[in-house]
Amino acid sequence: MAEITTLALNGLAWGLIVALIALGLSVIFGLLDVINVAHGDFFMVGTVLAWVAVDATGSFAVALVLVPILGLLLGALTERIAIRPVLSTIVLTVVSTHGLGILMQEGVRATFGATPRRLVAPVGGTITLPGDVQYDVYRLVAAGAAALALLAFFAFQQRTRFGTWMRAVRHDRETATTLGIPVARVQLLTFSIGAGLALLGGVIAAPITTVDFRAGIEILPTCFMAVVVGGLGNLPGTAAAAVLLAVTEGVVSAFLDPSAARIVSLCLMCAVLFLRPHGLFAGARA
Amino acid sequence: MSALAVNRGLTALLLALLMVAPWLLAWMESEFWLTVLTEILIWGLFAASANLLFGQVGLLSFGQALYFGFGMYGVAIGIDRFGLGLWPAMGLGVAAAIVMAACAGVVAVRLTWHYFAIITVVFSLIFYFLALRLKPITGGDDGLSFAAPAIMDLGGLRLSLTDDATQYWFVLLIVALAFAVQARLRSSALGRAFAAVREGERKAALLGIDVLRVRWIAFVIAGGLAGLAGALFALYGRYASATHMYYTVSGEAVVWTVLGGAGTLLGPPIGAALLILVREELSGIWEHYPLIVGALTIAVVVFAPKGIAGGWNALLARVTGR
Numbered sequence: 225m226a227e228i229t230t231l232a233l234n235g236l237a238w239g240l241i242v243a244l245i246a247l248g249l250s251v252i253f254g255l256l257d258v259i260n261v262a263h264g265d266f267f268m269v270g271t272v273l274a275w276v277a278v279d280a281t282g283s284f285a286v287a288l289v290l291v292p293i294l295g296l297l298l299g300a301l302t303e304r305i306a307i308r309p310v311l312s313t314i315v316l317t318v319v320s321t322h323g324l325g326i327l328m329q330e331g332v333r334a335t336f337g338a339t340p341r342r343l344v345a346p347v348g349g350t351i352t353l354p355g356d357v358q359y360d361v362y363r364l365v366a367a368g369a370a371a372l373a374l375l376a377f378f379a380f381q382q383r384t385r386f387g388t389w390m391r392a393v394r395h396d397r398e399t400a401t402t403l404g405i406p407v408a409r410v411q412l413l414t415f416s417i418g419a420g421l422a423l424l425g426g427v428i429a430a431p432i433t434t435v436d437f438r439a440g441i442e443i444l445p446t447c448f449m450a451v452v453v454g455g456l457g458n459l460p461g462t463a464a465a466a467v468l469l470a471v472t473e474g475v476v477s478a479f480l481d482p483s484a485a486r487i488v489s490l491c492l493m494c495a496v497l498f499l500r501p502h503g504l505f506a507g508a509r510a
Numbered sequence: 511m512s513a514l515a516v517n518r519g520l521t522a523l524l525l526a527l528l529m530v531a532p533w534l535l536a537w538m539e540s541e542f543w544l545t546v547l548t549e550i551l552i553w554g555l556f557a558a559s560a561n562l563l564f565g566q567v568g569l570l571s572f573g574q575a576l577y578f579g580f581g582m583y584g585v586a587i588g589i590d591r592f593g594l595g596l597w598p599a600m601g602l603g604v605a606a607a608i609v610m611a612a613c614a615g616v617v618a619v620r621l622t623w624h625y626f627a628i629i630t631v632v633f634s635l636i637f638y639f640l641a642l643r644l645k646p647i648t649g650g651d652d653g654l655s656f657a658a659p660a661i662m663d664l665g666g667l668r669l670s671l672t673d674d675a676t677q678y679w680f681v682l683l684i685v686a687l688a689f690a691v692q693a694r695l696r697s698s699a700l701g702r703a704f705a706a707v708r709e710g711e712r713k714a715a716l717l718g719i720d721v722l723r724v725r726w727i728a729f730v731i732a733g734g735l736a737g738l739a740g741a742l743f744a745l746y747g748r749y750a751s752a753t754h755m756y757y758t759v760s761g762e763a764v765v766w767t768v769l770g771g772a773g774t775l776l777g778p779p780i781g782a783a784l785l786i787l788v789r790e791e792l793s794g795i796w797e798h799y800p801l802i803v804g805a806l807t808i809a810v811v812v813f814a815p816k817g818i819a820g821g822w823n824a825l826l827a828r829v830t831g832r
Binding site for chain 2: 261305309310312313315318319320324326330333334441448449452483487491494497498
């Protein structure tokens with residue numbers, strides 16, 4: 225029983241981090257119609273920059289503040305160079321972001337190196353939870369941080385003028401233009417924020433995963449699945465689906481080995497896509 | 511001269527050059543490029559399977575590596591486990607890919623766009639993880655290696671893949687035939703039905719086209735093409751492994767297709783040739799050559815959104831005044 229609790233909690237923590245990353249993907253997709261296949265690599269760059277920042281300053285807090293800001297800048301830069309020129313056609317965005325992903329992977333391999341590294345958690349030790357479960361403190365902190373960031377994002381979107389613009393452009397780009405909303409600027413900042421969320425996810429995840437230039441390729445399908453299962457354009461749905469997928473996989477891995485658990489969760493995905501092609505939460509929204 | 515005549519002439523010239531390439535390269539003393547050319551032909555055929563779905567029917571698949579993998583394992587298992595000859599093993603590989611595509615297609619073609627893209631990825635990931643797990647059948651992480659049987663063995667005449675030139679001509683023959691079939695398909699009634707479905711499924715349905723059936727047929731043909739490419743690749747490397755079933759391999763097919771020119775017959779192999787030649791040319795000079803590949807990929811879609819073949823056709827239309 226204790227083992228299942230641990231694995232379910234692992235799933236929850238990981239799911240909340242994936243939710244953060246997938247949210248970035250979903251925002252970019254919903255607002256710009258861009259299928260960003262480099263999104264996993266933005267996450268990977270986040271883990272690498274976190275490692276570098278901690279290595280240089282010895283402080284995880286510096287990484288936590290600095291890396292997402294770098295992410296915003298990186299996002300803005302790439303939007304201008306690789307996204308804006310191809311915005312008219314969705315399949316071109318796939319190829320363009322694929323090129324971007326190669327640049328980021330190889331850029332990291334050329335500078336940081338190809339050897340996977342580990343980042344020591346800023347808070348170590350375990351805590352005893354009810355039911356006599358020993359659990360890593362950092363994982364709980366990571367889950368809390370990711371949840372907080374999710375809430376902050378939703379508050380930003382609901383409460384600020386820029387957030388309202390984002391929702392308006394996502395809903396109807398032409399009308400938004402007519403109303404005088406600076407659509408191009410909203411698109412730029414949206415891509416920026418999406419990338420920033422991925423890098424933030426990278427910082428939070430760095431101590432519980434390996435820092436490796438290939439990490440983006442591995443996480444990308446999971447993020448896309450969360451976006452699709454949650455319902456395209458449904459941001460809370462994306463977050464919920466990410467958590468649900470990760471917890472399911474965590475619990476299943478108590479009974480089967482990890483790769484079998486992955487197969488089970490993929491089969492569940494198929495069932496969801498087939499039975500509820502517009503996402504798990506489509507009914508709740510309509 | 512019309513644009514069509516120019517393109518036909520160029521295609522004939524290309525085919526002639528490809529046919530004499532082994533002698534040409536031997537004369538230039540750069541036989542190494544013959545194996546590169548063989549690989550380009552195989553990956554060009556693989557890219558054509560993504561192009562058939564996206565360029566002709568409008569379905570963006572990120573799962574073609576699944577059928578490539580079935581073709582690959584079909585050949586490897588056929589030769590290694592069942593002791594089949596080369597042709598029966600290829601038949602087994604292609605048949606396995608077609609059967610898999612026929613089953614997966616029933617589910618996949620009901621979805622479109624992003625949903626179609628994601629379900630094709632999901633299918634291919636399921637079988638990727640299965641291939642890693644089912645070690646007794648697939649060899650798991652290590653893959654399966656085997657000794658390729660002869661292409662034909664008629665008493666005195668024995669053709670074998672161990673000779674690079676023979677292997678090249680064997681691959682060229684099959685790839686050229688596959689492209690000839692695709693060219694015929696484009697001008698057939700089915701090819702026009704594909705285009706009708708791509709341009710608007712509602713209109714196509716009003717014209718009496720059974721949209722789901724047409725999509726399913728395209729899906730199965732594309733699976734067969736990918737399977738054939740996988741079968742050739744297994745013979746070329748005498749090896750099959752799950753790495754070539756991962757979703758990134760499917761992504762390459764889409765990238766090659768778009769870079770070369772989606773919807774055109776020869777765009778996908780042109781795109782594959784571009785990136786593979788860049789890789790072979792640069793990988794020996796600079797370890798971090800993928801930086802150039804990434805930048806080139808972005809540059810092509812930014813400056814030639816219709817791909818190389820699409821850009822060429824537009825240029826040709828301007829010159830010939832059409």
